[in-house]
Amino acid sequence: MAGWAFLLLAAATVFAYALNRRAADALREDGRRLHSLPGFHGGYAALLVLVPGFLFLCLWLVFQSAFINRSVMAGLPPGTLDGLDSGAVQLLQSEIISISRGQVFGTPEPWKLEAATRMSEMRSTAGWVMIALLALIALGAILYARSRVSAAFRARQGFERIVHGIMVACSVVAILTTFGIVASLLFESLQFFRMVPVNEFLFGLNWEPQIPIRADQVAGTGAFGWVPVFVGTLVITVIALFVSVPIGLFSAIYLNEFASDRFRAFAKPVLEILAGVPTVVYGFFAVLVVAPALRNAGAEVGLPISPNTALAAGSVMAIMLIPFISSFSDDALGAVPQSLRDGSLALGATRSETVLKVLFPAAIPGIVGGILLAVSRAIGETMIVVMAAGLIATLTINPLDSVTTVTVQIVTLLIGDTSFDNPKTLAAFALGLMLFLVTLGINVLALRIVRKYRELYD
């Protein structure tokens, strides 16, 4: 039914376009001077049909099933729902829905069958009502649009206004979503901080979130200090930057200042491919290649190295960051005017002296901005560390130890049996909030630096 409705909407849109365009063309044939080209008259009518019709369909489809379910449940024989908790009611409802779809398991009671029949009847009626209402809306819009066609009508501006409105609506949706996410993080974190004091979370040195969910489970007493987790994130981030910043920076300098055009044309796309590798692929590269190699190397010299070291995760994350840093540095170096290069070379400086003493200082704000953005990516990176880093939060800065990260902990806290009223689950939100604040701070700093630097040469 929904498919037909969208088809109808498309047809009405095309029809409205054609109708108004024809009408405008006819006016033109008569020798009148139109304010707007006939295409704008058509486009105006098409948008006038499409936008309200589309909104109507979306809203209808969102609320239809909820409405039907609710009225069917309300129409059940009185007393059936008495004494059932919310889970049982949910179960009953899904049973009725699946019966109405023709998936009958066993022999359900007759009142369930009856409810299911009523549900499918309501569904088909609702479909027809939806199409009828849509047709009405479309017809109204078409008639209204057609009535406005005249030589003086400013269809071009009308079209512009509608498109403007659509763009505003889209950006409002994006902004509201951001606020929604932040609000939900905040709200759940507040709940968490009601159970675990903020002090304990921020400054606690132990992280043992495995507390019992049910009373009969055997588990730890629970400790929610985020310091060891965050230190783990920092260790991995620092390792990643130690590897990726020199490699990314020097490759950018080489590509920008020394490489021949042919090599550059080959190397840049290769680096960009590196940026396109999914992080999960990096993850099993870390687990299956880097970590065993490290462990074997450690065994050679008699060092016991755990299979999920910070070094393995960090160095693979570095590979992920290399194209990021190198493309930022490349842009920054490329933005330094050629005249500065010439000026330095003309004073008898070599190419490397020019890079080191003139280009690099001039480009450093852009490079730093790029590195900070890379830091916030490294802090938020999840897949690689979930696969390659450890789970136990040990407070250490030894890269050969196993550490865990904020993102890994969030994943493990939310996987498996969870309920939303105990600190174990809510801790994930608190961690998420902290992560959000840290990366937000770094991003703001990075963007400010990058913007300041842009003003320098324009």
Next chain:
Amino acid sequence: MDDARLAERAVTTGEVKISARKAQVYYGETHAIRDVDVDILDKTVTAFIGPSGCGKSTFLRCLNRMNDTIPNCRVEGRITLDGEDIYDRSVDPVQLRARVGMVFQKPNPFPKSIYENVAYGPRIHGMARTKADLDQIVESCLRRAALWNEAKDRLDEPGTGLSGGQQQRLCIARAIATSPEVLLMDEPCSALDPIATAQVEELIDELRANFSVVIVTHSMQQAARVSQRTAFFHLGNLVEYGETGQIFTNPRDPRTESYITGRIG
């Protein structure tokens, strides 16, 4: 044209500093400079004039091998500095550029302090043993570039904060700080206002005492004002080369005359 001034100009005929014989420049397939023969004298200002695209800047950039930095640019022929072929394999272009300084069309101070801009060359060439030596070099170069009085209280401020004319004089100070023997100037006044232009021209005249100066200019008045010898380029050829007074008052080639009187260019 200020004929009276031209006539009374004393032409110092120094010895030959740079000499080019059958110099050719190619950009890929394009033959940009053809058969240029020229002798540039020491302690003299030589002007290169000619219409846009005639190759005067290209030829200028041959003299300190800045064309090496342009891919697919090729220089042939023989160009000598004090009798030594500068395109010889044994010549290090980096060392050459310290001997043949260059000032560009647009002022291009480094994004560093005024002091560091001037100290850049002496630092990389190790010309100063102590900080005091370096201070001394910076001060004398800024003085010779007629910038000392304006800049002495703000040596630590960025060079990019100066006005256009001051920036260009800073670039000149920076170029003479490596004690070059020749100073190449590629339209040094084209981005400056008349007052700054006058200051730079005055400066060029003073620099003549110590250097051989080669200046590319679009303005014939400027060539007449500052130079003792003038070379006229047209379509990649050196059409005429001689004393400035003679070129402007009594050109031998009809093309020179057309350009000077404003019929081509």
